[in-house]
Amino acid sequence: MSIVVTGANGHLGRHVVEQLLEKVPADQVTAVVRTPEKGADLAExxxxxxxxxxxxxxxxxxxxxxxxxxxxxxxxxxxxxxxxQHKVVINPAKAAGVALLAYTSAPGSLTAALADDHRGTEKVLLESGLPYVLLRNGWYHxxxxxxxxxxxxxNAVTHAAGEGRVSxxxxxxxxxxxxxxLTGEGHENKTYELGGDVAWSFAEYAAELSRQSGKEIANNAVSAEDLxxxxxxxxxxxxxxxxxxGVDTSIEKGELAIGSGDLSRLTGRPTTPIAESIGAALKG
Structure with missing residues (x-):
């Protein structure tokens, strides 16, 4: 039995593989990459x-x-x-009889065009009959x-999200x-709505950036057309x-404010505050 991670050299994939290696032996993890070079350090x-x-x-x-x-x-x-592209994974996974296929999707509340491919993939996955998990990831810091x-x-955060909040x-x-x-039990055929514990507005984000950078960062709200x-x-x-x-329009409507608590429940810890990620980014 192997835990197979596609897109393993991407931003999210790298985090997943690194965290898997803290929980399971390396030979139980298969990293799917586009070229051997991209996986060389993991192979070592x-x-x-x-x-x-x-x-x-x-x-x-x-x-x-x-x-x-x-x-x-x-x-x-x-x-x-x-x-x-996703069918290219789902079809052979079904043919092989995998025990579980988890998919990184978008929040169920998201109506922006960005969600269309995710809804389409969810439909294919559910119709495949595979034991599935829908990881409906909210926005990333x-x-x-x-x-x-x-x-x-x-010196400005420019957006079209109005006073909408982002979890x-x-x-x-x-x-x-x-x-x-991937390492636990009892997740088959579950859907998780994942987002941060605290939803923030762009005015708050600009204020936190101002505080940490020592610059006066304006909250520059514009129309979607202007953006x-x-x-x-x-x-x-x-x-x-x-x-x-389109995403900003969805934020203004409240579609990226996720209040389920699923993320901190699954991980067993509070989610990372945006202030912490701002600090890390400013340190570079």
């Missing part, structure tokens, strides 16, 4: 490496074995046919804290939830500006 630590790509279906054909537990980390190519350069350059958490928190599901223009002007490729503005 005894992790099994499988080279496969969502865009090359046959690379997944012999990857799974009966009894494996699989974490399907959603593809990062937004705007591509991500449902098709890092979505904001890893992009501080323009904020600090212009974000650190990537390491979401990884810990995935690890709990698309700003992001397009900043050089973001289509369709990203519209997708990001």
């Amino acid at each position: 630590r005894g992790v099994k490496i499988a080279v496969a790509d969502y865009n090359t279906p046959d690379t997944f054909d012999a990857l799974f074995a009966a009894g494996d537990k699989v974490l399907l980390i959603s593809g990062s190519e937004v705007g591509n046919d991500r449902v098709g 890092e979505n904001y804290t890893e992009n501080l350069a323009p904020v600090l350059q212009y 974000s958490a650190a990537r390491a928190d979401y990884a810990a939830a995935a690890v709990a599901v 698309v223009g700003i992001l397009t002007g900043a050089g973001l490729p289509e369709p990203l500006p519209a997708i990001l503005a």
Whole structure:
């Protein structure tokens, strides 16, 4: 039996593999990467490496074995046919008879276009008949804290979320939830709505950034239409500006304020405060 993690070299995947290695022997973990080089350091630590790509279906054909537990980390190519990419994992996992397939999805409350691929994948997974877990991950602190350069350059947090609140958490928190599901029992056919313990507004985020950076960071709320223009002007490729503005519209409606408590329950600890991730990002 192996615990198989797809997208193992991505931001979230790396956290998952590192945390798995604290709980299970390395030879029980299979990291799926696109090229052998991307998994070289993990291989040195005894992790099994499988080279496969969502865009090359046959690379997944012999990857799974009966009894494996699989974490399907959603593809990062937004705007591509991500449902098709995810089928490339789900179909051979079903054929092999894996014991569990956990999928990193989006909050059930999210209506933004970003959620469409996730809903499509959830449908495919449920129809497959595989024992599943839907890890409906809320927003990551890092979505904001890893992009501080323009904020600090212009001394403003620019958004179209109004007074909406975000229950974000650190990537390491979401990884810990995935690890709990992959190494624990009794999670079959469950859906978890995952988000941080504390929901914050962009005014609070700007205030915390001001406090920690020593600069006066303004809370610059604009319309969704204006945000698309700003992001397009900043050089973001289509369709990203519209997708990001759509997320802000969802935040304004309260769709990314997750009050379930599932994340801290699964991990057995409080979620990381946004102030802590801001501090780490500013230290660089």
